Amino acid sequence: MTGITESPPTGGLYIHFPFCRAKCPYCHFYSINNLDYLDEFFEGVSKEMGRRDRLFSALDTVYIGGGSPSLMTLSHLEKILGAVGRHWRVVEEAEITVEVTPEGLDYKWLTGAGELGVNRLSLGIQSLQAGILSFLRRRHDAADALKALEAVAAAGIVNVSVDLLYGVPGQDLEEWLRDLEKILETSPAHLSLYELTLERGTELWEEHRRGLFAMPGEETAALFFRETSRLLTRAGYEHYEVSSYARGTSRRCRHNLRYWRHEPYLGLGPSAHSFLPPGGRDASPAVGRRWWNVSDVDEYLGRLRSGNFPVEETEELNHRSLAFEALFLALRTSDxxxxxxxxxxxxxxxxxxxxxxxxxxxxxxxxxxxxxxxxxxxxxxxxxxxxxxxxxxxxx
Amino acid sequence: MHDVGLIRNFSIIAHIDHGKSTLADRLIQLAGIVDERTFQDQILDNMEIERERGITIKSQAVALPYVAADGRSYTLNLIDTPGHVDFSYEVSRALASCEGVLLVIDAAQGVQAQTVANLYLALEHDLTIIPVINKIDLPAADIPKVKGQIAAELGLDPEEALLCSAKEGTGVEAVMEEIVRRIPPPGGDENKPLAALIFDAQYDSYRGTVIHVRLFDGTVAAGDVIRLFSTGATYRVEEVGHFLLHRQKREALRAGEVGYVIAGIKTIADVRTGDTITHDERPCPRPLAGFRESKPVVFASIYPIAADDYEDLAAALEKYKLNDASFVYEKDSSAALGHGFRCGFLGLLHLEVVQERLEREYDLGIILTPPSVRYRFLLKSGEVVEVDNPARYPDPAAIDHAEEPYIRAVMILPDRYLGAVMKLCRDKRGENPHLHYPSPGRVEMTFEMPLAEVIYDFYDRFKSVTQGYGSFDYELIDYRPSRLVLLDILVNGERVDALSQIVHRDQARPRGLTACERLQEEIPRQMFKIAIQAAIGSEIIARTTISPFRKDVTAKCYGGDITRKRKLLEKQKKGKKRMKMIGSVSIPQSAFLAVLKSDSP
Structure with missing residues (x-):
């Protein structure tokens, strides 16, 4: 007889939907614009679930990111959430988030998603300024963004997060704060306010390298950060992570908190990352384990078809490395x-x-x-x- | 058959950049002991630093086989000498092993300060001198003028001078031939008791100490029991041989020869370059003369960046010392830097060479504190204390007066730079100038200056104001009364003892400000505002601040970013390891020496 068998933990699930109409010039997440793969992708992810479902006994967060998950039809969404439900028990109070973009977001899709269990939306508005949206090459405008917010409210999804970017070349602080106030009028439950970061390999990074524009300096970035935090805090939001604000502790993004707290999560789909802390069922007790999938849909599907894991690399983390990770992750949070x-x-x-x-x-x-x-x-x-x-x- | 008549021991001496190393390379090439493929430029300068700086620090020896015009096969032992003023002691050791020298003079630049200094050294050792005018291929070569200088400034017969271009190879064969013809074979008697001079030593991790020797009398062979004269320690010889670029084992070394001895000497402190080796059973009556003790004049402390490296540093210094008899050290400790060593150097260049070698050859991260000279304090109690470490600065209330070492600097330069150099020397508290015009357009100037001023960026500024045309040499003359203070540096209010300096009262304020400004440049911005202050006692005399970072965090960190983020931060942690934490401030290595650099170009 073996010793005590721990029951698998409750975990968080991330699904990477790697399709976009066009790649945003600042985005470094893996995506493609060939939608022909859509059906195969759903099959692949279902297969991957089958290989991984033993890791968790239940899920209490599900996060569908991308890419542009709002490209999914309701039947796609049903297919994928249905598969999740077949492989795991999803706890009653689970947080189920889908990332969406403002363009083409309609009432019907939103209510349909709500009926399928989606109870949190992350809305990528980025900016209300035409100049900045054009610099970021976003295909929506401020009107679309505000309309999308209204549609979300009408559909009865109250747990909504708004994504905005600051520190964009040419951005004016006063204008940024006014935009924030305009967004706050809609009382979103959550805001993710990111400083624009140039990532190697993105179009913006390349253009910056060629000297086509200058990024704001550290002092400017610090000023934006400070003033943003001041405004949101005054408006009753909790600045609970470097870039995250919640209207009350209950509105924090529980899925993201898993990352910062070294809690277990499973990432499905190309380029998705997974982590199991030491002591979990699929890791020897002495080490933590993190792995990430290949960043290529073809290869991802091919590996699953041939019965292999679509993993690009696995990393074992000793307690010293984990302790350092835990330190820098925890310091990102107000806790x-x-x-x-x-x-x-x-x-x-x-x-x-x-x-x-x-x-x-x-x-x-x-x-x-x-x-x-x-x-x-x-x-x-x-x-x-x-x-x-x-x-x-x-x-x- | 051993025939001392077929041996010549010689050195090449020259002013820096006059082509000594190139000529040595040519001789080695001509002797055919190295093939073209493996022929590297400046073979004798086999240390990386020497190569990069184009200077020779360590003496090396090589035996060159040569069939002369008389049809006989000679062995020409070339003993290389260091080429910098800091290393005159090493030059003297090498020269004591020779019977003659090639005095190389640049055909365009002519006789320079070190040409003269080296000539005097050679004359002190009673050596045969062959003047060699090198670089005759240069368009600016002026052979008649140089011959004139050889007669007027060196007092040698200009008709004896050989002409060559080591770079092109012209005249080099004739140099070989003249070595055989003019330099006398070594004397000595192989039947007398062994008397061998240690002129260098190296540490070989497999064989222990490899002693470089010149035999004056007797023979030495494997199995002999030898005695080191100064310590009386005895060893059994394992191997002897000579140098053909690499060690070449031989049955015995005999009177007149140059070679190496390996005798299982593990304790490197037992070997003192300058010592005499003899046989234990049949010793020579007295040690060989001709060597003088080297005296360190510049002192600084060396600390490991990581306290864990202390033992490694101790081992590295012990090994380094074997190859550098002029380097001295003892234990030291600092509140800011922990355990380390106080070291004595022949000059600033010597100090920099030691620092670089420790870092490169022993892969150690070290911190060097600002160099100091040795001051003398006459206390009210009548006691005299010598202080070369600011940490030992006496209680100011107990000091009656202080004295500092003075040097006589000899500078030779084109007269158009006279004004600039005069001003520089005056700025450096120079006094009692003397001018002498050895040849039209050139001036030889002597100045008496505090040594402390010379170690404080004098070389750089001298080179700069003379645009590289000036030469400089100095000797210690005496101690003179001075008004000294202890200048402290405070980082965020905390005194960093390792940054303290002893300075002249009148220069405390500008020095303090310069130190603060240098530290401001060298210390990277951190999370907190950093205040840097210079103080004499409790009086703050200068201050700078370093503004802190305001934002240093990635906007997004979730999912996959964690591994990438960790790797990035781990890289930063590594960078931090190269710095020393003083309180909560990370200070880079470079900051400790930077306080000594002034802002003049």
Whole structure:
């Protein structure tokens, strides 16, 4: 007889829908614009579910991202959520999110999605300024965006998140804050406000390299960050992660919190990432495991057809690496890091902090201490990456 | 058959860049001991740093077979000498192993400061001198003028000078022939007790210490029991041989020969370059003369960046010391940097060479503190203390007066730079100038200056104001009264002892400000505002600040970004390891030496 068998944990599921009408010049997520693959894609993802369903006993978050998942018809959505339901028990209060774009978003699709169980939408508005939308080469305008928000409300989906970008070349701070206020009039449950980041391999990155435009400097970015946080906080939002704001703790994105809390998640579809913390069923107890799928639909499907996992690379994470990850992830969130829990989870010897830096960071108002917990201030969130590197006292 | 008549031991000496290494390469090539394919430029300068800087630091030896015009086969032992003023002691050791020298003079530049200095060294050792006018292929070559200088400035017979172009190979064969003809064969008696001079030593991780020797009397062979004169320690010889680019084992070395001895000496501290080797059973009556003790004049501390590397640093210094008799060190410690070593150097270049070699050859991340000279404090109690480490600065209340070392600097330069150099020397507290015009258009200037001023960016500025045309040499003369203070550097209010300097009272303020400005440039921005202050005691005399980062976080971090993000941050962690944490501030290695650089071009 074997020893005690742990029952698999409750997990989060991410499905990467890799289709777009056209690639946005700043986006570095994997996508293609050949919709011929759609049917095969759904078969592939179902197959992959079959290979992976033992990892979790139940799901409490499902997130369909992309790509442009709003290209899915209701029958596609039904097919995929139906498959999810056949492979896992989806808990009653599960958060089921779909990323959508404003263009062509209609009442019928929204109500249909709601009936299929979708209870959260992430709406990629990006900006209300024509100049900025054109720089980002988005195909909608401000009117479409506001119309989409109305349609979502009419369809009765209250848990909606709005994606906006700041730090775009030529963007004016006052104008950005006015746009935010306009969005806030619709009282979205959640906002994801991202500083535009140039990623290697994207069109914008290439254009910037050729000197076609200049990015705002660090001081400007810091100013936008500060003023944004101030406005949203005053409006009653909780700045709970570097780029995330929630109208109350219950409106936080539970799926994203999994990433920042080192909780297990499974990613399906090309280029999707998965993570199992140590002690999980499919990982030996000593290490965490992260793997990601190949970033190619053809290869993804081919591997599944031939009975293989479509994994590009698997990485085993020892407790020292996990401790460092946990540190930099936790410092992105207003909850910060519970030092006691951290040490208990990854071992005292792996959780190394430089006390002098900790003391200085608290003294300079980057961190607060509440008992055994360290919490970044707004200034601290703006420096989260550097804070993590400087605070880390280990040699590796 | 051993015939000392077929041996010639010689060195090449020259002013820097006059073509010493190129000539050495040509001689090696002509001797046919290396094929074209493996022929590298400047074979004798086999250390990377030497190659990059184009200077010779370590002496090396090579035996060149040569069939002379008389039909006999000779062995010409070429003993290379260092070419920089910091290394005159090493030059003296090499020269003591020779009977003659080639004095190389650039056909265009003519006699330079070090040509003269090297000539004097050779004369001190009573060596035969063959002047060689090199670079005769240059359009600017002026052979009659150089011959004039050889007569007037060196006091040698210009008709004896050989003409060659080492670069093109012309006249090099004649140089070989003249070495045989003019340089006397070594004397010595192989039947007398062994007397061998250690002129260099290297550490071989397989064989232990490889001692480079010149035998004056006697013979030495594998199995002999030898004794090192200074320590009395005895060893059994494992192997002897000579150098043909690489070690070539032989049965024995005899009087007059140059070669190596391996005797299982593991404790490298037992070998002192300059020492005499003899036989244990039948020792020579007294050690060989001709060597002088090298005296360090510049002092600085070396610390490992990572405290864990202390043992490695200790081992590296011990090994390094074997190859550099002029380098001295002892343990030191600092509140800011932990355990390290206080080291003495012959000059600033020597210091930089040691630093680079430790980093490259031993792969160590080290921090060097600002160099200092050795000051003398006369205390009210009547006691005299010598201080070369700012950490040992006496209690100011106890000091009656202080003295600092002075040098006599000898500079030769085209007279158009006279004004600029005069001003530089005056700025450097120089006094008592003397001018002398050895030839039209050139001026030889002597100045008495505090040594501390010379180590503080003097070389760079001298080279700059003379556009590289000036030459510079110096000797220590005496100690003179001075008004000194201890200049401290504070980072975020915390005194960094390793950045303290002893400076002249009048220069404390500008030095302090310069140090603060340099640190401001060298210390990267961090999460917090960093205040850098210079202070004398409790009085702040200069201040700069480094503004902090305001934003340093990626906007998106979820899903797959975590692995990528971790790798990126891990890279930053590695970069941080190359810096020293002082309190909560990371200070890069470069900052410690940068405080000594002034802002003048």
């Amino acid at each position: 910060g890091l519970d030092l006691e829990g951290w040490r208990r989870r990854y071992g005292e010897e792996n959780c190394l902090l430089n006390d002098r830096v900790l003391e200085a960071a608290c003294g300079e108002g980057l961190l607060r201490r509440e008992g055994e917990r360290i919490l970044p201030t707004t200034m601290g969130l703006a420096l989260a990456d550097r804070l993590a590197v400087e605070l880390w006292g280990g040699t590796a």
